[in-house]
Amino acid sequence: MLRVDRLNVSYGEMQVLWDVSFHVEEGEIVAIVGSNAAGKTTLLKSTIGLIKPTSGSITFLGEKVKDTTEVVRRGMSFVPSDRMLFPDFTVKENLVAGGLFLTKSERETMLEKIGRIFPVLDERKGQLADTLSGGERQMLAVARGLMPKTRLLLLDEPTVGLAPLVVYHLFETLSDLNKEEKITILIVEQNVSYALRFSSRCYVLENGRVVLEGESKKLLNDPLVKKAYLGL
């Protein structure tokens, strides 16, 4: 579904990603873990076209990723770490903003679906996004990311600032989305333990390079790997 080959990304003179390659198959949950400044967010932003790589290729559903506008319309969605909700919009207006490319009936259908998946958002639909709790904002950010009939959801550190119980519920919801709604998920996380328990495969990023990859369960059970790369 998604293939990234030998991606190199620089900010001016400073190279951040070095020959990064990974892939995500349809229906998978793939995690990318790593310490701060490993390049995880840059990798996600490049994947969705927000940052232009210096070299390498990114293909989604068989076609090269040209820019954010076209890849979102093809079914890739990005939920940034700071959520980037519109604070003066209500919950419903934030969701509508996520479905701008849909027809009116498609948008209504998606809103109903989101309401079933996230009942708490249905209760708060008239509330300003700025007045939601942290967990509710994260739910809203994920829900908004699903609005444009998403097939691949990119999540950048969705658990930042959330209480453990909220993190648990969030991962449960994402797991349900993957199983029931067939949403493929690529998640960047610093919460390594949850990321590995929740995903099927994992890549470990260090100083802009992929240093380790494999099945998440195997990585989680390997004590050397856990200690050297995962800090567990």
Next chain:
Amino acid sequence: MIKTNLLELIERSKGKRVDIAFLLVILLFGITPAVTDAPHILHVLTVFLFFVAMSLTWNIIMHSGLLSFGHAIFFGIGAYSSVFMVNTMGLHPVYGMLAGCALSFLLALIVGFTSIRLGGIYFAIFTVVLFFLMRSMSKHLDFIDIPPWENVLPSLFSPEFESSGYFLAAWVICAITSIILFSIYHRKTIYTITAIREGELGIRTLGVATLRMKVMIFGLTAVCVSLIGSVYSHSNIFVSPDTGFNMWNSIKPIAYAFFGGIYTFSGPIFGCILLLLDMLVFTPLVPAMGPLIYGVFIVLIVLFLPGGVMPAIIKRFGSKTTM
């Protein structure tokens, strides 16, 4: 299931009803020549309608997050395009209007794609600098037979229909602009424009080509302002650097929008009441004090009603007109 709450609909509809009322008032202005043919009244209302259109168009640019002083540029391009096409080339005035619109749109695209990405205050400064550049250039157009002193443009209408003719021209431009902007403010387009202002990176992640959208807004408003510049210049007869490229044509729409309420449809229209007050009350009573009085009003509004008059009224008696 996320359903539209009935109470929420009623509250929101109060704001929409205010906008509908203002739109109807603008449309009803069309019957004015049937009510009066007094040249002074028609002239005041002509200028009023021109500035309503200019204030509305400036407001939608601001709504997308761009502070622009570019209206005076495109007004001047419209004026000087008319001078060139009519006086130098000997063509019908409509060619001057079309040329002005085309040139303004092209310049807006070039300026937009190069400077809008700078964002924030830099774009505002760029429009100010470009204004002074254009104004300076307007004094050196001898090579296309446009002298630096006053150029005389023929009237678009015969003497007996002049006042009502220009009034109706202003009304048509203002009515079309108002209808288009009313529909923007009450469709999902306004979500996009507001989101660009509130969180551009966020709306980009949702697939909106934000730069392209901002440039198109800038370009299309430039067309409207250029057309006003052309028509107004014919009504004013004389075109010079002072009348064609006049910074007041940027400042006044901004002042009216702030007074009435930016980011709303009805605010800029309401704000143009300041113009009526100036032309009908302040200037007759205390000539040359107009700028001072504008300044006092704007300072008072910024201090006590920073969102403008209309949002305060709607908040007091209803709900928000728009985002």
